[in-house]
Amino acid sequence: MAAVLEISGLRKTYRGRRGEVRHALDGFDMRVEAGQVHGFLGPNGSGKTTTLRTLLGLVAPNGGRMAILGQPVPEQLPDVIRRVGAIVESPQFFPHFSATETLSLLARAGGVAPQRVPAVLDLVGLTDRAGDRVRTYSLGMRQRLAVASALLKEPELLILDEPANGLDPAGIREMRTLMRDLVASGTTVVLSSHILGEIQLICDSVTIIARGRRITAGPVAEVMAAHSGGGLRVRLEAVADLPAAETALIRAAETPPAPSAETTPDPSAETPVTVHRQADHLLVHGVDQPAWVTRTLAAADLYVSELSPVTVDLEDVFLELTGGDETGAGR
Known part of the structure; x- marks a missing residue:
């Protein structure tokens, strides 16, 4: 697909009061392809807002290349800005x-037809309060108004910073x-948000x-599949059997492969088999064939009540990759 937004090697530095470079x-x-909702995620201070402000010509970069709708920016920003709608941080x-x-x-x-105003108010659900003063609006209603303002131009690219x-x-x-x-309807959306469950859905x-x-x-x-770990959740008929099951799996994993043995580790596994005991189940990693777990435990007179893949959500991946870091250098 064609790229609606491209950034390569973008750099922005600030000099502190003591002369240090940040x-x-x-x-x-x-890279954002056309016809998508693209999530832009990062901890506080990671550089998200700086990136968006740089794209929109509000901050001058120190290096790198940017393009919006195929046009280099900031050089051609005046030519493409009418095709872009954006809210960054909290508009006033x-x-x-x-x-x-x-x-x-x-x-x-902005040279927009006046009939577009009631249309965008309807889109964001503000028609019933359109005549009320903004000072009477809740925070959520002001966010709706901000999104309405970004939609006035019927943009091809819509950039939204924390719209929810x-x-x-x-x-x-x-x-x-x-x-x-x-x-x-043909708009591409870049969505920055801390509501990771919503990002995963949309x-x-x-x-x-x-x-x-x-x-x-x-x-x-x-992205989620690449960080799922391929683990298995194993529950037994009796929680009291977990220590014995852990021992049986670890011993079987350490047993040298024998062609006739059913309890040898899965020969196709690319990583060592590991077993971690939890309060009411085992977490087993490094097994490509789940049947190996059931065969190994059955041979030890231990019987499985649940064998399921460990799934992750986007929040798990985010925290794994960022370490929950909220102290990055940027904004």
Whole structure:
């Protein structure tokens, strides 16, 4: 697919008060293909906001290349910015203006047809409160207004930084539906969020950044599969049998392969078999053929009540890759 957004080797440094150099972005790479919802994830201070601000011409980079909709930026940003909608951090609005007045002002400034205003208010579910002053809005309603402002231009690329901030569960679901509807109509969405469960539900692909560098990227399912570990959860008929089962599996794994023995470790396993005892089950890694576990335990008169693959979610992968780091160099 064609790339809607491309970043290669992006660097941004800041100099502190004492003259020390801080790397907010340190050779960061990113690619977003057309027709997707792409998740952009990272701990606080990892460089996400700096990346988005640099893309939009709000921060000057120190090196690297960027392109939006096939055009190099910041050089050609004036030519493509009308095809991009974005909210970065928390946009501010005039508190005494209504939503309709706010969007009408933005529409006139951007050369957008006035009939687009009620259309975007309907998209974000603010029609019933369109005439109320913004100062009466909750945080979630202001987030809806921010998204409406980003949709005024009917953008080909929509960049949203924490759009679900302040939304209740129903609002988050509505936002998820909106993102999918936008993609179906031809818009590509880049979504930065700390709600990792929502990213897993809505996004087709993902980029994870930490300390100013990309640490993984790709389709969400592939990123999760690459870090699943291939483990097995083993439960027995009696919890009291767990120590004996652990011992049986470890001994069988250490037994030299014998062609006629059914209790030898799976010969196709590429990693050593490891066994970790939990409160009510065993975690077994390094086994490609689950039947080896049941055969080994049955030979020791131990019987399995559950044998299932260990699955991970995006939050597990995120924490594994970033170490839960919230102290990166960037923003």
